[in-house]
Amino acid sequence: MQTQTRAASALSPQQIETVVASTADAVEAEFFAPSRGCAIAAHVRRLATEGHYTGLCDPAALAERVTADMQAVQPDLHLRLVFRPDGVIDQTDEAAEDAFWQEEARRTAGGVRGVHRLDGDIALLDLAPALSDPRYGGEAIVAAMQLVADAAALVIDLRDNRGGTPEAVALICGYLFGPEPVHLIDVESAAGTHQHWTPAWVPGRRFGPDKPLLVLVSGWTFSGGEELAFDLQELGRARVVGEQTRGGAHPRVGVRVHSHLEATVPCARSVSPRSGTNWEGVGILPDLPVAADEALDVALRHLATDGT
Numbered sequence: 001m002q003t004q005t006r007a008a009s010a011l012s013p014q015q016i017e018t019v020v021a022s023t024a025d026a027v028e029a030e031f032f033a034p035s036r037g038c039a040i041a042a043h044v045r046r047l048a049t050e051g052h053y054t055g056l057c058d059p060a061a062l063a064e065r066v067t068a069d070m071q072a073v074q075p076d077l078h079l080r081l082v083f084r085p086d087g088v089i090d091q092t093d094e095a096a097e098d099a100f101w102q103e104e105a106r107r108t109a110g111g112v113r114g115v116h117r118l119d120g121d122i123a124l125l126d127l128a129p130a131l132s133d134p135r136y137g138g139e140a141i142v143a144a145m146q147l148v149a150d151a152a153a154l155v156i157d158l159r160d161n162r163g164g165t166p167e168a169v170a171l172i173c174g175y176l177f178g179p180e181p182v183h184l185i186d187v188e189s190a191a192g193t194h195q196h197w198t199p200a201w202v203p204g205r206r207f208g209p210d211k212p213l214l215v216l217v218s219g220w221t222f223s224g225g226e227e228l229a230f231d232l233q234e235l236g237r238a239r240v241v242g243e244q245t246r247g248g249a250h251p252r253v254g255v256r257v258h259s260h261l262e263a264t265v266p267c268a269r270s271v272s273p274r275s276g277t278n279w280e281g282v283g284i285l286p287d288l289p290v291a292a293d294e295a296l297d298v299a300l301r302h303l304a305t306d307g308t
Contacts, residue, residue: 110137
């Protein structure tokens, strides 16, 4: 989460100490598995007492070192200390945070980078860089789904997608199934389990549950983008084409520990209501494995020859 650009100055020894301590506190408080959170925090605190971070005055360098140390204990790609050159919003300022996400959705059209109609009455829906929460980007997502609704087949391109919310995934999937709600994913946290289903009603026309659907992924596809591919693949609604994805299934929370540094902490676990699994650490395994830059051509050839 970023605000308008501010110069990031070198960190003082006291600031380094505060950032590291605050990061450890955030992990201990927010990590969805308390015992693991405590182990990660204890590891970082021990390294701090040993002088491991002394002299890391560059915020980006400190972020890289702390991230590597935390992931050495828990190899979770959502577990990071992130350097934000444009600054980090104070999460206690709800108005500022709301304004940020509204602007992000406006700037990225809710995560809809492009809609194209290809030869053969095939629609191509390019979703990047991330899927905005429907509260902010829902209108753009709905508009895109209307543009593809009448196509004979659909290809969803997630090769450059880095994330998004389960709510956005549910909205998109609402157009890819029928009106009967479909149970997509459960998100388990200390607060309980939140189930995500496709909506019984969506604005406008559905693409529908029967027409051919292919999903393109790459080694960079991550988080919420992976959930969309995972849900559609596991439910048998789509075939996935491309490379094995990065493997980030744990929703995260961001905690401001410095004006330019944000601790991102996995605060929940995504779980399939069908298999009890997720894509954490393993990613999505394509049905049609191929290099990412060849995925669209392979998908189109597959539609031309197989029709599904």
